[in-house]
Amino acid sequence: xxxxxxxxxxxxxxxxxxxxxxxxxxxxxxxxxxxxxxxxxxxxxxxxxxxxxxxxxxxxxxxxxxxxxxxxxxxxxxxxxxxxxxxxxxxxxxxxxxxxxxxxxxxxxxxxxxxxxxxxxxxxxxxxxxxxxxxxxxxxxxxxxxxxxxxxxxxxxxxxxxxxxxxxxxxxxxxxxxxxxxxxxxxxxxxxxxxxxxxxxxxxxxxxxxxxxxxxxxxxxxxxxxxxxxxxxxxxxxxxxxxxxxxxxxxxxxxxxxxxxxxxxxxxxxxxxxxxxxxxxxxxxxxxxxxxxxxxxxxxxxxxxxxxxxxxxxxxxxxxxxxxxxxxxxxxxxxxxxxxxxxxxxxxxxxxxxxxxxxxxxxxxxxxxxxxxxxxxxxxxxxxxxxxxxxxxxxxxxxxxxxxxxxxxxxxxxxxxxxxxxxxxxxxxxxxxxxxxxxxxxxxxxxxxxxxxxxxxxxxxxxxxxxxxxxxxxxxxxxxxxxxxxxxxxxxxxxxxxxxxxxxxxxxxxxxxxxxxxxxxxxxxxxxxxxxxxxxxxxxxxxxxxxxxxxxxxxxxxxxxxxxxxxxxxxxxxxxxxxxxxxxxxxxxxxxxxxx
Amino acid sequence: xxxxxxxxxxxxxxxxxxxxxxxxxxxxxxxxxxxxxxxxxxxxxxxxxxxxxxxxxxxxxxxxxxxxxxxxxxxxxxxxxxxxxxxxxxxxxxxxxxxxxxxxxxxxxxxxxxxxxxxxxxxxxxxxxxxxxxxxxxxxxxxxxxxxxxxxxxxxxxxxxxxxxxxxxxxxxxxxxxxxxxxxxxxxxxxxxxxxxxxxxxxxxxxxxxxxxxxxxxxxxxxxxxxxxxxxxxxxxxxxxxxxxxxxxxxxxxxxxxxxxxxxxxxxxxxxxxxxxxxxxxxxxxxxxxxxxxxxxxxxxxxxxxxxxxxxxxxxx
Numbered sequence: 001x002x003x004x005x006x007x008x009x010x011x012x013x014x015x016x017x018x019x020x021x022x023x024x025x026x027x028x029x030x031x032x033x034x035x036x037x038x039x040x041x042x043x044x045x046x047x048x049x050x051x052x053x054x055x056x057x058x059x060x061x062x063x064x065x066x067x068x069x070x071x072x073x074x075x076x077x078x079x080x081x082x083x084x085x086x087x088x089x090x091x092x093x094x095x096x097x098x099x100x101x102x103x104x105x106x107x108x109x110x111x112x113x114x115x116x117x118x119x120x121x122x123x124x125x126x127x128x129x130x131x132x133x134x135x136x137x138x139x140x141x142x143x144x145x146x147x148x149x150x151x152x153x154x155x156x157x158x159x160x161x162x163x164x165x166x167x168x169x170x171x172x173x174x175x176x177x178x179x180x181x182x183x184x185x186x187x188x189x190x191x192x193x194x195x196x197x198x199x200x201x202x203x204x205x206x207x208x209x210x211x212x213x214x215x216x217x218x219x220x221x222x223x224x225x226x227x228x229x230x231x232x233x234x235x236x237x238x239x240x241x242x243x244x245x246x247x248x249x250x251x252x253x254x255x256x257x258x259x260x261x262x263x264x265x266x267x268x269x270x271x272x273x274x275x276x277x278x279x280x281x282x283x284x285x286x287x288x289x290x291x292x293x294x295x296x297x298x299x300x301x302x303x304x305x306x307x308x309x310x311x312x313x314x315x316x317x318x319x320x321x322x323x324x325x326x327x328x329x330x331x332x333x334x335x336x337x338x339x340x341x342x343x344x345x346x347x348x349x350x351x352x353x354x355x356x357x358x359x360x361x362x363x364x365x366x367x368x369x370x371x372x373x374x375x376x377x378x379x380x381x382x383x384x385x386x387x388x389x390x391x392x393x394x395x396x397x398x399x400x401x402x403x404x405x406x407x408x409x410x411x412x413x414x415x416x417x418x419x420x421x422x423x424x425x426x427x428x429x430x431x432x433x434x435x436x437x438x439x440x441x442x443x444x445x446x447x448x449x450x451x452x453x454x455x456x457x458x459x460x461x462x463x464x465x466x467x468x469x470x471x472x473x474x475x476x477x478x479x480x481x482x483x484x485x486x487x488x489x490x491x492x493x494x495x496x497x498x499x500x501x502x503x504x505x506x507x508x509x510x511x512x513x514x515x516x517x518x519x520x521x522x523x524x525x526x527x528x529x530x531x532x533x534x535x536x537x538x539x540x541x542x543x544x545x546x547x548x549x550x551x552x553x554x555x556x557x558x559x560x561x562x563x564x565x566x567x568x569x570x571x572x573x574x575x576x577x578x579x580x581x582x583x584x585x586x587x588x589x590x591x592x593x594x595x596x
Numbered sequence: 597x598x599x600x601x602x603x604x605x606x607x608x609x610x611x612x613x614x615x616x617x618x619x620x621x622x623x624x625x626x627x628x629x630x631x632x633x634x635x636x637x638x639x640x641x642x643x644x645x646x647x648x649x650x651x652x653x654x655x656x657x658x659x660x661x662x663x664x665x666x667x668x669x670x671x672x673x674x675x676x677x678x679x680x681x682x683x684x685x686x687x688x689x690x691x692x693x694x695x696x697x698x699x700x701x702x703x704x705x706x707x708x709x710x711x712x713x714x715x716x717x718x719x720x721x722x723x724x725x726x727x728x729x730x731x732x733x734x735x736x737x738x739x740x741x742x743x744x745x746x747x748x749x750x751x752x753x754x755x756x757x758x759x760x761x762x763x764x765x766x767x768x769x770x771x772x773x774x775x776x777x778x779x780x781x782x783x784x785x786x787x788x789x790x791x792x793x794x795x796x797x798x799x800x801x802x803x804x805x806x807x808x809x810x811x812x813x814x815x816x817x818x819x820x821x822x823x824x825x826x827x828x829x830x831x832x833x834x835x836x837x838x839x840x841x842x843x844x845x846x847x848x849x850x851x852x853x854x855x856x857x858x859x860x861x862x863x864x865x866x867x868x869x870x871x872x873x874x875x876x877x878x879x880x881x882x883x884x885x886x887x888x889x890x891x892x893x894x895x896x897x898x899x900x901x902x903x904x905x906x907x908x909x910x911x912x913x
Binding site for chain 2: 134135136137160161162164168170171172173175202234235236237239240241242302303306307309310313314317321
């Protein structure tokens with residue numbers, strides 16, 4: 001599975017375009033980077049928040065502890081003052097301590113419910129505010145009384161309970177925390193044991209714990225060393241088992257910071273022990289609350305991350321297209337070049353390297369094109385000169401036969417004929433040479449043809465007639481040298497030689513729509529049109545053995561080499577009817593310049 | 597290529613926008629809806645409903661509820677309750693938590709109105725085939741417990757007078773039934789006495805009963821009557837045993853004075869708290885968790901036990 005995914009990825013990378021590789025890779029790296037950085041930041045932030053909350057809770061607990069401690073000390077001080085300044089100094093059989101109690105109570109009545117002194121047997125000796133003990137109540141049954149006498153050296157703080165000692169005309173029942181201690185009472189000079197009870201208003205403790213601001217759902221509760229709850233913001237709910245608290249478990253813990261799982265919620269617990277009483281202040285902060293800030297942060301971070309990813313992908317796409325597009329264009333151009341497209345448009349955009357590359361390729365292609373052109377030209381030149389050279393060769397048979405004919409005429413004293421022949425031959429050669437030019441006027445070319453025809457008609461004893469017609473405007477046009485003569489030669493050899501009747505050869509030069517045409521028309525044997533068309537295409541020499549050795553094809557090629565593929569020869573023929581060979585050339589005015 | 601790029605771009609942009617829409621409100625949530633709940637009890641404004649009210653207020657503060665606690669001018673007045681229910685609905689309350697003053701005559705109205713607004717019954721029930729949420733302790737069991745307490749205190753062949761009132765209230769009726777069923781198992785005899793409406797008249801007739809030396813035990817299931825009986829007993833120095841239900845300060849105090857021998861009470865704080873919680877669940881259409889309200893008997897000896905003092909004197913802040 002993993003391997004196939006890996007293979008797929010590798011395959012994708014092998015096949016992917018440079019643009020995709022860049023944008024996908026960049027994006028993956030960027031997204032991974034964002035996630036790693038974002039995640040790390042978030043973790044760090046939430047840890048920091050937790051630490052901060054823990055520290056903050058600790059500080060608040062310290063403050064609560066301080067307040068509670070001072071509150072409890074105040075109570076103890078009241079008890080001490082009562083004992084050492086009042087009870088100890090007086091013989092209660094003759095004196096009373098009402099005044100001292102009064103003063104102390106009035107000074108601290110905000111958080112005091114009552115101060116009372118009991119004898120060892122539970123009888124009330126003094127109390128302030130002066131109250132009547134309930135009939136059916138025995139103080140000795142109460143825990144605070146027993147604790148005081150059992151451990152007489154200590155002061156004892158009770159857990160909250162309802163004050164039930166005194167008769168209240170309004171049937172009021174108050175929750176108090178009792179501070180009790182064993183005291184020594186002097187009655188009639190005798191020392192007796194007694195119990196001093198200071199009932200603190202529960203609301204005093206409540207005030208200290210209630211006004212603690214830990215956060216929305218966080219709270220502080222107070223318990224004694226055994227885990228008995230003294231204060232809890234939802235005390236009654238715990239008392240009536242509607243909710244639970246982890247007080248019993250936490251009472252065994254040392255002071256410090258803990259994490260606990262309670263009813264599926266993670267909570268942070270801070271525990272602080274209050275001096276002397278062994279009470280424990282516990283702060284409870286749901287982790288969810290602590291991290292609510294962090295979750296805001298997380299949402300924000302995710303948003304920022306998404307935004308950054310979005311921006312990055314956009315930028316990546318832009319940058320990669322900026323990098324890749326010129327390369328791809330270049331590649332496209334090269335592909336086109338491979339396919340042989342001529343007019344390549346290579347744009348020089350993109351980065352400096354790509355521009356350089358494009359320039360180099362452009363230069364290279366140009367160079368190549370120049371070289372190619374040169375080669376083609378050279379080849380053409382070569383071919384031209386080859387053909388020209390071939391053209392220049394005069395069939396020795398023709399020369400021999402002509403000279404032989406002249407000799408014959410001289411021997412037969414036909415001097416006029418001989419003169420005509422020699423003159424024609426001389427002109428024939430003069431035009432053949434034409435000072436080495438390859439292009440001559442139509443006029444010269446036709447003159448050349450005429451001389452040839454003159455010689456041949458004498459040689460063939462006027463076996464055929466000939467005629468040369470030319471439009472006036474055609475005469476001054478350009479013509480490739482020695483193209484008409486070979487065609488006439490063909491016409492004579494293939495058309496006239498085997499003819500029984502009178503042969504006729506017509507040479508016609510005319511201009512039509514900027515084109516120069518020279519038709520060589522004979523009424524010889526002719527041939528089927530298919531055969532005629534093949535003559536120009538067939539490979540190898542199609543010239544007759546008897547001819548000047550320069551065939552139709554040569555003429556055709558030469559014209560094409562000089563003027564282009566659209567020009568050349570066309571042959572129209574019909575058996576027993578004759579043949580028309582049409583030379584087609586552009587109608588260019590002849591300009592006399594040396595050489596070409 | 598360009599089209600593909602644009603689709604990717606638009607796709608990403610939509611993701612960005614939608615994620616911001618999803619994430620940002622989530623981050624800034626926290627506004628809690630505050631419900632308005634009307635509590636209609638079946639008694640006068642008195643201490644009788646003190647602990648229940650405490651429980652409800654605690655739940656209200658826990659669950660963000662605005663409670664209006666409505667008492668009647670006259671105890672167990674059906675007409676008044678009918679008026680109050682309509683008035684509270686008119687006032688746009690979100691739910692009604694009611695302790696019906698009559699088992700049968702309120703049924704139709706409550707059944708009809710429940711279609712408009714969530715109604716939860718507590719303390720006493722109505723006659724209905726519909727599935728109402730009803731929060732209360734087992735009143736029959738509470739009656740039995742009280743009878744047991746009477747027997748335990750040495751009444752084996754005593755004449756017991758049951759001061760009857762509110763017999764057409766389900767909770768009261770069940771208490772009587774439980775009491776009678778249990779007491780019938782003993783050799784004790786019992787008798788119902790119907791009381792007049794006026795407090796002074798009640799005092800008078802109870803005094804008459806107490807003068808009768810045959811009467812060994814008096815039982816009152818209405819706190820109001822128990823208080824009057826207690827006063828009468830105290831005034832006439834009667835030796836008759838006095839039992840009942842209720843947890844007013846006067847009753848507690850009379851118990852401490854040994855005028856009242858024992859009371860049976862349900863955990864009223866929990867009744868109030870769970871009643872309000874059920875009300876909120878009903879409003880929010882959530883499933884209500886089965887919750888059991890406990891009941892117990894309290895006498896002078898166990899009234900300051902840790903558990904009982906917490907029940908009798910709830911710590912409220």
